[in-house]
Amino acid sequence: MPLIQIHDLTRRYVMGTETVHALRGVTLTIERGEYIAIMGPSGSGKSTLMNLLGCLDSPTSGYYELNGVNVAHMDDNDLAEVRNREIGFVFQSFNLLARSDSLHNVELPLIYAGLPSAERREQAVRALTNVGLGDRMHHRPNELSGGQRQRVAVARALVNDPSIVLADEPTGNLDSRTGEEILGLFEALSRKGNTIIVVTHEEEVAQHARRIIRIRDGLIAADEVNPNPRAAMKFAAGGTSMVAA
Amino acid sequence: MKRLNLFSELREAFAMAINAIAAHKLRSSLTLLGILIGVFSIIVVMTAIRALQGNIESNMQQLGSDTFQMQRFPAIRVDDDSESMDKYFRRKRFYYPDAASIRERATLAKSVGVSADADVGAVASRFRKTNPSISFRGMSPEAFETQNYSVAEGRPFVESDMSGSRNVAVLGADVAKKLFPFGSPLGEWVQFKGVKYNVVGVLEPKGSMFGRSQDEFMVVPITTVLNRYGRETSLRIQVQAHSQSVYPDTLEQVRGILRALRKVPPGEEDDFEIVSNDSLIKQFRTITLAVRAGAGVIASIALVAAGIGIMNIMLVSVTERTKEIGIRRAIGAKKRNIMTQFILEAVVLSEIGGIIGIVLGIVAGNLAAAALNTPPVFPWDWALIGLAVCSVVGIAFGTYPAWKAANLDPIESLRYE
Ligand SMILES: Nc1ncnc2c1ncn2[C@@H]1O[C@H](COP(=O)(O)OP(=O)(O)O)[C@@H](O)[C@H]1O
Ligand SMILES: [Mg+2]
Numbered sequence: 209m210p211l212i213q214i215h216d217l218t219r220r221y222v223m224g225t226e227t228v229h230a231l232r233g234v235t236l237t238i239e240r241g242e243y244i245a246i247m248g249p250s251g252s253g254k255s256t257l258m259n260l261l262g263c264l265d266s267p268t269s270g271y272y273e274l275n276g277v278n279v280a281h282m283d284d285n286d287l288a289e290v291r292n293r294e295i296g297f298v299f300q301s302f303n304l305l306a307r308s309d310s311l312h313n314v315e316l317p318l319i320y321a322g323l324p325s326a327e328r329r330e331q332a333v334r335a336l337t338n339v340g341l342g343d344r345m346h347h348r349p350n351e352l353s354g355g356q357r358q359r360v361a362v363a364r365a366l367v368n369d370p371s372i373v374l375a376d377e378p379t380g381n382l383d384s385r386t387g388e389e390i391l392g393l394f395e396a397l398s399r400k401g402n403t404i405i406v407v408t409h410e411e412e413v414a415q416h417a418r419r420i421i422r423i424r425d426g427l428i429a430a431d432e433v434n435p436n437p438r439a440a441m442k443f444a445a446g447g448t449s450m451v452a453a
Numbered sequence: 454m455k456r457l458n459l460f461s462e463l464r465e466a467f468a469m470a471i472n473a474i475a476a477h478k479l480r481s482s483l484t485l486l487g488i489l490i491g492v493f494s495i496i497v498v499m500t501a502i503r504a505l506q507g508n509i510e511s512n513m514q515q516l517g518s519d520t521f522q523m524q525r526f527p528a529i530r531v532d533d534d535s536e537s538m539d540k541y542f543r544r545k546r547f548y549y550p551d552a553a554s555i556r557e558r559a560t561l562a563k564s565v566g567v568s569a570d571a572d573v574g575a576v577a578s579r580f581r582k583t584n585p586s587i588s589f590r591g592m593s594p595e596a597f598e599t600q601n602y603s604v605a606e607g608r609p610f611v612e613s614d615m616s617g618s619r620n621v622a623v624l625g626a627d628v629a630k631k632l633f634p635f636g637s638p639l640g641e642w643v644q645f646k647g648v649k650y651n652v653v654g655v656l657e658p659k660g661s662m663f664g665r666s667q668d669e670f671m672v673v674p675i676t677t678v679l680n681r682y683g684r685e686t687s688l689r690i691q692v693q694a695h696s697q698s699v700y701p702d703t704l705e706q707v708r709g710i711l712r713a714l715r716k717v718p719p720g721e722e723d724d725f726e727i728v729s730n731d732s733l734i735k736q737f738r739t740i741t742l743a744v745r746a747g748a749g750v751i752a753s754i755a756l757v758a759a760g761i762g763i764m765n766i767m768l769v770s771v772t773e774r775t776k777e778i779g780i781r782r783a784i785g786a787k788k789r790n791i792m793t794q795f796i797l798e799a800v801v802l803s804e805i806g807g808i809i810g811i812v813l814g815i816v817a818g819n820l821a822a823a824a825l826n827t828p829p830v831f832p833w834d835w836a837l838i839g840l841a842v843c844s845v846v847g848i849a850f851g852t853y854p855a856w857k858a859a860n861l862d863p864i865e866s867l868r869y870e
Contacts, residue, residue, distance in 0.1 A: 264783060264863050285787050292785020303780045303867065307472050319465045320785040328461075364784065 209276055211371055211403055212238035212261065217270030217280075218426075219256050230256040232426040233270070238405070240371075243398040243437075245417035246407045253426040254407045255376060261405065262295050262374045263287045275371055292320050296365025298375035302357040304349040304364075310336055311345040314364045321368060335363040339393060355386030362393055366402070373397065376407045385441075391416050392440035416440060462790060463797065470798035473770060474805070484766045485806035487759025488846065491752045492810030492839045493817070498748035499835040500818025502741050504827045517601045519563075519694040521704055521729040523547065523711060525687065544724045545715055547688040549679055552593070555690065558710050561703040566596030566691040571678045576671055577644045578632035587628055588670035589645055591678025591686070599691035602672075607639045607654030610674050614653075618676040622650035626658035627668035645671065648681070756842065759806070760850035767799050767854035771861075778858050779866025788859035795858045799851025800844050807843030811836050 219231040230253045238244065248254050259265040260272065263279055266287070272280040279290055296317075297303075304313045314332040323331070336345055339359040349357050358378060365373050375394070379387030394404050395416065406417060414420050415438045422430040474481045516522055525544045549567060556565040572589040575582055592600070597609040604623065614621050622643055629638050629652075638652045650673060659667040679686060694703035704727065717724055771778070778791055815836070819829040 259864055262783075264867075285789075288782065288785055288787040291783060297783050299867070303776070303783070305777055305780060307476060316781070317784040319461055320781075320787075320790060322461065325461060325464075368785075 210237045211240045211242075211275060212236065213271070213273040214261075215271040217257075217260060217267045217272060219253075219260060219265070220268045229426050231260070231267075234423075234426075234428055236421070236428065236431070238403070240403055241398070241401050243394070243404045243416075243418045244406070245414035245420045245434075246405060246423060247411070247414045247420055248409065248423035248429075250409060252423045254409070254423055256426075257423065258374055258376050258405070258407045261372070262297060263290045288320075292317055293368065294371040296368065296370040296373045298358070298361050298365050298373065298378045300377035300380040302349065302354075302361050302381070304357060304360055306349055309346045309348050310341060310352070310360045310363075313349075313360055314367050317364060317368045331367055332363075335367040336360070338366070339363045353386070354382050355389050358382060358386070358390050359393065362390070362397075366397070372403045372405060374405050374407075377409070378406060379408070379410070379413055387413070388441045395440050412438075462793060466790075466794040466797040467801065469794055470801040473774070473798055474802055477770075480766060480769075481802060481805075484759070484762050484802060485809065487755060487762045488803050488806030488843060489810040489813070491755030491759055492807045492843065493814040494755060495748050495752035496811050496814025496832070496835055496839055497818040497821070498744060500815050500830060500832050501821045502745065503832050503835075504819060504822030504830045505825065506737075506741070516691060516728075516730050517599050517693055519697055519700050519703075520599045520691055521700075521707075521727050522599075522689055522691045523707075523725050523727055524689050525725060527726045527728075546685065547690055547725075548684065549675070549688065551711070551714055552688070552690050554714055555692065555707060555710055559692065559703070559707050561694060561699050561706050563693045563695045564595040564598060566599035566693075567591075567593040567675050567688055568596045568600060568691070569675060569678055569686050569688050571682050571686055572646070574646050576628055576632060578638070578641060580634065581632050583628060583631050583669075586669060587625075587645075589678075590670055590672045591675035592623075592672045593675045595693075596675075596691060599693050603657045604654045605657045606637065607652070609654055610672075614674045615676050618680045619674060620648060620650045620677060621653045621674065623654035623656060623672045624652060625656055625668040625670040625672075627666050628671055629655040643671065756846050759803075760846045763799050763802060763847065764850040764854060766802070767795060767851055768857070770798070771795065771854050771858040774858075775861060775866045775869040778861050779863050779869065782861075782863035783867060791859040792852075792855045795855035796848055796851045799854070800847030803843040803847035803851075804840065807839055811839045814839075 214234055214236040217231055217234045217236075218229070221228040221230055234257060246254050246257060256265070260267055263274070263282075264287075266282075267280055270280065271278070274290065274294060277290075279287065282290065291297075305316070308316075311329070311332055314335050315328045318328040318331060333342070333345065336342060339362050341356060341359055341363065344352060344356060344360075347356075349360070352360065358381075362373075365375075373394070378390055378394075382390065391413065394406065398404050398418075404417075406413065408414050415434065418434050418437050420430070420432060420434050421428060525546065526541045552565050552567040555562070559565065569591045570588055571591050573586060574589060575585040576587050577583070592602075592610065593615065594610045594612065596602075597604065602609075602623075605626070607623070609623060610621070613619070624632070624638060624643070632638065632643060633641060638655055641652050642649045643652055644650075650671075656668070656672075675688075692703065692707050694700040708723065708727065711725060712723065715724055781791060781794075815831060818832075823829065
């Protein structure tokens, strides 16, 4: 059974008299463990697709099966639960709680999962250690660099052991070197078997993935395997080496 | 598979509430102030009344058990206009023979006492002199029982004191202590307005009410008073029933006798007042009820105003934290979780104001009561009611902002900067 099966998925936005066809019929199958880049120019529908994949939004029509469950017509409550259990989000602007330290930020999904606090803490510490931030647990976002913030976000995305990590322009707010660090992190996660979907408009970022889906005007324009994915540059002080096996 | 962990969720919501309140100290304290004033006003009044009540009610046991008293003027007047005062002044006085008539005809009465507050002045012994504020009273022997006076030393009056209109006196505890600091006053002389009286008894102290001693008086036989001050002296007549069970019948019998004596036509209201310990306490409670109701109204207005303030602040808070709401929704918070978080924040905000209001109210209420010499009280029930009211205010006025927060679109919220 594939992890994700999407059939003829559409999403329209109605704004007054005008209707925007953000997605016009997307059909897609994603297997467990894939590392995918979704590419396309601005306004092509990447974010719309990602919101649907991440169960933040419901399609206007079409079919979406995640992990064998049809989620296209789930209600708000069930979608929240699916997000909590199956999806780990990484955003361009990190989206950490500004007044909470790294540990609390990473614990947050587990709180909504209803885990007891001892277990929560243990898992959050492990997730932070795995991204190389074992010594930054009590720092708040404003006491961390951009790269470190994004690593906290990655730890938060992974702490629930989700089926998919969904990253929307994860390197968009980072300089190229720290961007490479995060991509290195994804690479290592992918090697460990995590399913990763990175949405980007940057060719260089997309080239790290093993499969590239190109979107144009709400339709899939190309969907091909990347014959030789770029390896992330390795840095002495961080990068791939931070991910424990 | 999914465990419901309400406690964790509440703790998270609570921590975030404290966090949010701490992040906006000025704004939060202004909001707290409204709640604080509302809770303070109710608690301070309740504490003061509670502190006074025990004191006053025990002091209102002026009469003996199963005893009532007839008098021209009501014991506690609420309306003080001259018209109603005229009505009382037009009433006939009570005369000494009235007591004898009642004693004769009231078959249910155990005893009938007569007393009068005849004069005020200084009392002197061969050692000392009091200040000129001592009440000079006349009493019949029965009145010692009907007025709850117990003799500590010596004896009360006897029939021969009455028939002979003798110059004997029983002293209130304070007067006895003041005039005879070294030994027993019994057998000594005291002097009041030029007349000497032989001390035959001293009373047990009664303590003080509203900070004033109730033991600054001397008593002489009622007949002596009538001789000296005239037959027109205003009297109080007290009747003691044989028991609680015949009390109502006794009261009705005496009322009938008095109406006949005073020639009140049938169907017209009594031209005298009947008071008892119970009626005094009841009247006191009626008066404090009005005060309490007033405090309740003020508190309600303050709390509604404060509630609207809380709602306002919470709406601002929701807008400011749109992004946070989006993040929480993205990582799995349900609408219900967001609701809980914001309602709890409103409740915490309201409770902080409430707790400060309760503490200040109890302190201020006790200070007011302490000025009148009463022991401090801690009105647990009102403190708990105060806390409950704060929760209700928090929930009532936090629900709409919380509902707004919960129903924000997660995608829009994530995009909010
Ligand atoms: N909430 C919305 N309401 C109306 N139109 C929207 C909304 N979200 C996206 N769109 C429109 O849908 C199209 C696709 O947007 P989006 O998925 O954000 O593209 P991308 O992420 O590739 O830049 C754009 O034309 C955009 O204007
Ligand atoms: Mg986009």
